[in-house]
Amino acid sequence: xxxxxxxxxxxxxxxxxxxxxxxxxxxxxxxxxxxxxxxxxxxxxxxxxxxxxxxxxxxxxxxxxxxxxxxxxxxxxxxxxxxxxxxxxxxxxxxxxxxxxxxxxxxxxxxxxxxxxxxxxxxxxxxxxxxxxxxxxxxxxxxxxxxxxxxxxxxxxxxxxxxxxxxxxxxxxxxxxxxxxxxxxxxxxxxxxxxxxxxxxxxxxxxxxxxxxxxxxxxxxxxxxxxxxxxxxxxxxxxxxxxxxxxxxxxxxxxxxxxxxxxxxxxxxxxxxxxxxxxxxxxxxxxxxxxxxxxxxxx
Numbered sequence: 001x002x003x004x005x006x007x008x009x010x011x012x013x014x015x016x017x018x019x020x021x022x023x024x025x026x027x028x029x030x031x032x033x034x035x036x037x038x039x040x041x042x043x044x045x046x047x048x049x050x051x052x053x054x055x056x057x058x059x060x061x062x063x064x065x066x067x068x069x070x071x072x073x074x075x076x077x078x079x080x081x082x083x084x085x086x087x088x089x090x091x092x093x094x095x096x097x098x099x100x101x102x103x104x105x106x107x108x109x110x111x112x113x114x115x116x117x118x119x120x121x122x123x124x125x126x127x128x129x130x131x132x133x134x135x136x137x138x139x140x141x142x143x144x145x146x147x148x149x150x151x152x153x154x155x156x157x158x159x160x161x162x163x164x165x166x167x168x169x170x171x172x173x174x175x176x177x178x179x180x181x182x183x184x185x186x187x188x189x190x191x192x193x194x195x196x197x198x199x200x201x202x203x204x205x206x207x208x209x210x211x212x213x214x215x216x217x218x219x220x221x222x223x224x225x226x227x228x229x230x231x232x233x234x235x236x237x238x239x240x241x242x243x244x245x246x247x248x249x250x251x252x253x254x255x256x257x258x259x260x261x262x263x264x265x266x267x268x269x270x271x272x273x274x275x276x277x278x279x280x281x282x283x284x285x286x287x288x289x290x291x292x293x294x295x296x297x298x299x
Contacts, residue, residue, distance in 0.1 A: 002042075002061040002062055002063045002065075003024075003061070003062045003063075003065045004059065004060070004061055005023070005024065005059075005060040005062070006057065006058070006059055006060075007019070007054045007055065007056055007057060007058040007059075007060065008056065009056045009155050009156070009157075010134070010135045010155050010156050011023070011054050011056075011156065012054065012055060012056040012156060012157065013053050013054065013055070013156070014053070014054050014156065015050070015051060015052070015053060015054075016043070016048060016049075016050055016051070016052040016053075016054055017029060017032055017050040017051075019054055020032060020041075024060075024062060024065070025065065025068060025069075025070050026070040027068060027070065029050060031068070032050055033049075033050055035062075036048060036049065036050065039063075040062070040063045040064060041060070041061070041062050041063070042060070042061045043058055043059070043060055043061075044058055044059055045059075045061070078113070078123050079113055079118050079119050079120055079123035079124065080123070080127075081119075081123065081124040081127055085124055086124065086127050086128050089103070089124060089125065089128055089130075092104045092105070092106060093130070094149065094283050094284075094285055095283055096130055098134075098154065099153065099154055099155060099157075099158040100151055100152060100153045100154055100158050100162070101125070101130050101151075101152050101154065102149060102150070102151050102152075102272075102283045103121070103125075103149075103150050103152070104147070104148060104149065104150075104285035104286070105121060105142055105146075105147055105148060105149075105150040105269075106147055106288065107145055107146065107147040107264055107265065107288060107290070108144065108145060108264075109121055109124075109144065110144045111138060111141060111142060111144075111150070112138060121150070121152075122136050122138065122152070125152065131154065134154035134155065135154070135155070136152050136153070136154070137152065137153040137154070137155070137156065137158070137159035138152065139151055139152070139153050139159055139162035139163050139166065140162070140166055140171075140230070142269060143233070143236075143265075143267075145248070145249075145264070145265040145267070146265065146267045146268070146269060147267075147268045147269070147285075147287065147288055147291070148175070148268045148269025148270060148285050148287070149173075149269045149270065149271060149272045149283050149284065149285045150269070151272065151283075161276075165274055166230065169228060169229075170274060170275070171272060171273070171274045172226065172272070172273050172274065173226070173227060173269060173271070173272050174224060174225070174226055174269075174270050174271040174272070175224070175225040175226075175227070175235060175267060175268060175269050175270060176214070176222065176223065176224055176225070176267075176268050176270050176287065177222075177223050177225060177235065177239070177246050177266060177267045177268070178220055178221070178222055178223075178246070178247045178266040178291075178294060178295070178298060179220065179221050179223060179239055179244040179245060179246050179247065180219070180220060180244060180245055180247060180254070181219070181220070181221065181243060181244045182216050182217065182218055182219075182220075182221060183211075183213050183216060183221040183223060183244050184213075185213045185216075187211065187213075187242070188210060188211060188212065189208070189209070189210055189211070190207070190208070190209045190210075190211065190238040190239075190242065191206075191207070191208050191209075192206075192207050192237075192238055192241065193205065193206055193207070194206075194207045194231055194234065194237055194238075196231075196232065205229075205231050206229060207227075207229050207231045207234045207237070207238060208227070208228040208229050209225055209226065209227045209228065209229075209234065209235060209238055210225075210226040210228065211223050211224065211225050211226070212224040215299045217298075217299065219298070220247070220298040220299070221244065222295065222298075222299065223239075233251070233252070235267065236249055236251070236252045236267070237252055239252075240252035240253065240254075246265060246266060246267050247263060247265070247266045247294065248263040248264045248265035248266050248267075249265050249267070250265075264290045264291070264294075266291055266294055268285075268287040268288075268291055269285070270284060270285060270286075270287070271283070271284045271285075
């Protein structure tokens with residue numbers, strides 16, 4: 001008897017080989033193709049190719065599955081949050097429905113696990129009621145030390161919707177930051193070509209940010225920032241280049257000051273807005289107590 005699988009909404013329009021490797025068994029493409037040619041795998045009782053695009057509800061039959069072993073790959077270690085950590089996320093939920101969730105991401109936790117970060121948002125949310133019957137999809141990024149509004153899709157269609165909006169710059173984000181130094185009110189736009197290195201190759205990417213000085217004195221400034229491009233560390237780099245590093249930024253700072261030592265980075269994603277189904281939608285999130293404390297202290 002073959003093993004039977006039914007395609008869920010999460011894999012609607014996905015390639016067959018991608019689904020097979022993630023949900024059944026990780027085999028080389030050459031072997032998957034061989035199994036398909038020999039009718040050892042069928043979709044809706046029909047022969048298909050690796051490139052076949054799945055449809056929700058498709059019935060997959062896999063014969064002699066126990067004869068195969070998965071390719072030996074390094075498995076990603078999943079973070080297992082405590083009950084306390086899972087319940088704590090109730091306090092951070094800004095909005096939730098069947099398609100996506102919006103959270104006020106706390107500072108100090110990465111979006112996903114990495115070589116330096118095991119604790120992360122995605123693995124934590126997977127274990128909560130919000131993703132009991134859904135799979136989290138990352139549609140944008142926030143640095144580990146940045147707090148604020150963060151969207152996570154619950155299905156592939158919604159993920160594609162948001163990633164498209166971000167790509168065509170139809171999602172508008174607003175940040176607030178406390179920086180060192182008195183930023184002139186005449187500075188309303190930062191436009192640069194930022195350098196990045198990938199595979200030992202240097203590239204330059206255009207970065208554009210509009211800003212507004214909300215408060216300032218001789219030592220600090222509170223800024224509202226509206227990035228129009230989405231480059232890595234864009235706000236942090238652009239402000240540092242102009243001599244106004246974000247307080248608490250240990251990577252992009254002026255070496256002569258000690259104010260950044262063991263200090264929370266004061267960059268917060270305060271608002272995000274976009275249009276969905278011809279309706280204007282926006283979500284806002286207040287900064288945490290540490291940010292508010294520094295606001296009162298500096299201004």
